[in-house]
Amino acid sequence: MTRIVCKFGGTSLADANQLRKVEAIVRGDARRRIVVPSAPGKRTKNEPKITDLLYLCHEMAEMQTDFSSPFSTIRERFLGIESELGLDVGMNDILDEFRAQLQQGVSRDFVASRGECFNGRIVAALLEAEFVDPAKCVVIRANGSVDPQTYQRLGEAMADESRTYVMPGFYGSDTHGNLKTFSRGGSDISGAIAARAAMADLYENWTDVSGMLMADPRIVPNPAPMIEVTYREIRELSYMGASVFHDEAILPVREVGIPICIKNTNDPAAPGTSIVTRLSPEVDKSTEIAGIAGKRGFSMVCLDKSLMNKEVGFAYRLLGIFERRGISVEHCPSSIDGINVIVDAAALGEQSDGVIDEINRVLQPDRVEIEEDLALIAIVGEGMARSVGIAAKVFAALRDARVNVRVINQGASELNIIVGVGPDDFERASRALYSAFISSGRVSEAPTA
Ligand code: ASP
Secondary structure (H helix, E strand, C coil), X not given: CCCEEEEECHHHHCCHHHXXXXXXXXXXXXXXXXXXXXXXXXXXXXXXXXXXXXXHHHHHHHCCCCCHHHHHHHHHHHHHHHHHCCCCCCHHHHHHHHHHHHHHCCCHHHHHHHHHHHHHHHHHHHCCCEECXXXXXXXXXXXXXXXXXXXXXXXXXXXXXXXXXXXXXXEEECCCCCEEECCCCCHHHHHHHHXXXXXXXXXXXXXXXXXXXXXXXXXXXXXXXXCEEEHHHHHHHHHCCCCCCCHHHHHHHHCCCCCEEEEECCCCXXXXXXXXXXCCHHHHHHCXXXXXXXXXXXXXXXXXXXXXXXXXXXXXXXXXXXXXXXXXXXXXXXXXXXXXXXXXHHHHXXXXXXXXXXXXXXXXXXXXXXXXXXXXXXXXXXXXXXXCCHHHHHHHHHHHCCCCEXXXXXXXXXXXXXXXXXXXXXXXXXXXXXXXXXXXXXXXXXXXX
């Protein structure tokens, strides 16, 4: 039988009403056999997430201050969900025991993991499913990566294909058996691990948007979701700030070719976004780009030196200056007599004068200066290498929007074109690019505004 792993994010589990939607989704397809829940998230924009309240309780308990205010919010949320769903998982006793543990002193990771753990109990009762304890199956190494023994352990714990299993996300144990969490948003990783351990046919990641959006909704009003995106494109887009799916969650499923589908719990009929190794031929043929993502907060160190190209090792010595100072280099566009180094402005920080002095001393350039406040926008798409006219469309759109382009960089993989613009042009440029490409984008449904 084919099995689907469904991971539900915090907003999909924020209250009893959302949990009923989750139940309908899981029961609506007999292949949905493995469910990975997050902790309850926000019901409204300003409400704290349960995980944030748990971190707060831990911090207050450590400082020996009274944590009853955040604790009672946590209690109300869980008891409310339990009673509204008409379940009895013994949540009151579970919470009393947890309170005592907090008072005695427990690790930060243990405390943070309780949101997923308690929610897992509720979801398992709701679905009449077997609870799988990640602390016994998921082994997380010191650097946060998954220990390969996890797959066998978890595969055995979820071996019966006729049963439904619920495994809370976000945590496991370290190699010594102590409870350990992944980084924030890590339930996506747990879902990917479960999919791989079960060798599932599909990993569904249920959230509150109908897939990955073609642009940042904080900048472009109501951007359309993409129907398909490749793993490589996701890497480029998320590096430039696009979010929805945890970066590290891609690897476990990508290695064994399990596709991911991002779906909307509030609109399950919407097709969502499929993350695939290779685009389907129709999508590949009919679309130009996957999406647009951008970030502010870069600085550019610009230097000119006549005959720089004849000086063997010039770039090596230049980049060594950044390496020794622990500054990661993002991009490095060059010309015959000039080279620019684009870095994260925060990483350069107070070292900017030191960098300039060292460049002057080591490389004796004709000019060196730092342009601060650069925003980068990446236009990302697999088809770019083969299509004629994408660059023309990018620059025509920017010209029409009267955006001054300060840097142009096409990635070596021909998967992206990156443009650098001033901070005041960033939003206008992003919107202009989105409008230029929306009609040939990989959208699953027409944008509604
Ligand atoms: N609850 C955790 C967090 O807020 C993990 C997750 O939701 O994926 O980061």
